[in-house]
Amino acid sequence: MRIPKGHPRFESLRIRELLVKGLRDGVVVPEGLLAHGRGETFDYLLGERTSISAGKAVRASAALMLISKSSVVSVNGNTAALVPREISRLASLIPAKVEVNLFHRSLERERKIAAVLHRSGVREVLGVGVDASVSIPGVSSRRKHVDPRGIGGADVVLVPLEDGDRAMALQSAGKRVVAVDLNPLSRTSQAASISIVDNVVRAFPRLIGEVGRLKSHDSSYLKRIVSSFDNPRNLAMALSEITEFLDLWRVGS
Numbered sequence: 001m002r003i004p005k006g007h008p009r010f011e012s013l014r015i016r017e018l019l020v021k022g023l024r025d026g027v028v029v030p031e032g033l034l035a036h037g038r039g040e041t042f043d044y045l046l047g048e049r050t051s052i053s054a055g056k057a058v059r060a061s062a063a064l065m066l067i068s069k070s071s072v073v074s075v076n077g078n079t080a081a082l083v084p085r086e087i088s089r090l091a092s093l094i095p096a097k098v099e100v101n102l103f104h105r106s107l108e109r110e111r112k113i114a115a116v117l118h119r120s121g122v123r124e125v126l127g128v129g130v131d132a133s134v135s136i137p138g139v140s141s142r143r144k145h146v147d148p149r150g151i152g153g154a155d156v157v158l159v160p161l162e163d164g165d166r167a168m169a170l171q172s173a174g175k176r177v178v179a180v181d182l183n184p185l186s187r188t189s190q191a192a193s194i195s196i197v198d199n200v201v202r203a204f205p206r207l208i209g210e211v212g213r214l215k216s217h218d219s220s221y222l223k224r225i226v227s228s229f230d231n232p233r234n235l236a237m238a239l240s241e242i243t244e245f246l247d248l249w250r251v252g253s
């Protein structure tokens with residue numbers, strides 16, 4: 001559907017159309033549309049903008065990925081449909097590896113998502129088919145299969161729209177998890193080392209900008225940013241930002 005640029009909900013409709021196209025192309029699963037609906041609700045409650053707490057989480061995430069030995073961006077169907085070029089840009093800036101990791105796993109989808117990423121500039125896409133040859137203990141879904149060159153050996157994993165089990169299992173495996181999830185109450189947000197409570201369409205460009213700004217700083221400066229970040233406190237701030245936003249609406253009533 002062509003959405004008129006002047007439509008008051010242009011950005012929201014644009015995102016929906018990307019996901020519907022992703023569904024038609026076999027990149028997104030129907031469950032991905034449901035997940036997006038849940039995300040949209042939280043986005044409304046956040047005022048559809050990057051909050052101060054999200055900005056802090058983005059800065060800490062950028063610093064963490066820059067000091068990591070091996071960061072990986074984990075990509076599912078929704079993320080590939082929404083921000084493929086941004087994934088490519090972020091991965092080359094850090095530099096980080098890119099791995100397909102799906103909840104609703106099929107070789108056909110893995111290949112389609114890898115093709116989308118290749119077209120967007122990602123040179124090597126890990127985790128496709130037999131390349132995902134090792135398992136993360138404690139994950140019951142097929143998300144447990146990971147590439148030993150990627151998530152298997154990573155110290156930091158960026159997981160947009162993740163499920164809580166795998167986020168917890170990655171942490172238990174000694175990896176630092178950076179989540180992008182609009183729901184500050186989700187098990188993923190609660191389990192992650194750093195939770196960016198923001199829409200992936202805003203969080204990725206922000207991450208790219210922050211990595212660009214921090215890249216020239218030395219590792220002790222970056223380590224200080226990471227160690228001064230407190231995820232539970234930042235999540236509490238995200239919840240306060242939601243209630244403050246709701247209070248603005250209550251003023252008129």
Ligand code: PTJ
Nearest residue numbers: 031032035036039076077102103104161181182183199200
């Ligand atoms: O592509 P697959 O097979 O790996 O499946 C992907 C989905 C998204 C279907 C799968 O990971 C899933 O079922 O996710 P959940 O458990 O529904 O969790 C999705 C979380 O992402 C929810 O907490 C949503 O609020 C959040 N979310 C949805 N859309 C966005 C989002 N967070 C950030 N940006 C979004 N655009």
